[in-house]
Amino acid sequence: xxxxxxxxxxxxxxxxxxxxxxxxxxxxxxxxxxxxxxxxxxxxxxxxxxxxxxxxxxxxxxxxxx
Numbered sequence: 836x837x838x839x840x841x842x843x844x845x846x847x848x849x850x851x852x853x854x855x856x857x858x859x860x861x862x863x864x865x866x867x868x869x870x871x872x873x874x875x876x877x878x879x880x881x882x883x884x885x886x887x888x889x890x891x892x893x894x895x896x897x898x899x900x901x
Contacts, residue, residue, distance in 0.1 A: 844869075 846854075851865070858868035877883050 855865050858865045
């Protein structure tokens with residue numbers, strides 16, 4: 836299992852509720868969905884290593900929903 840950095844996150848309650856519903860729609864926990872969104876944003880911004888892959892990326896094999 837990949838090591839993960841833990842840190843507190845303060846977030847607006849309305850935004851958290853949006854993320855909670857969105858995560859449920861994608862069958863993820865809120866934490867996993869926030870990580871997924873951050874990874875996708877970093878990938879689009881060209882901030883991830885060449886090829887856009889991370890070591891031990893659990894979402895790498897996920898497919899887009901139909």
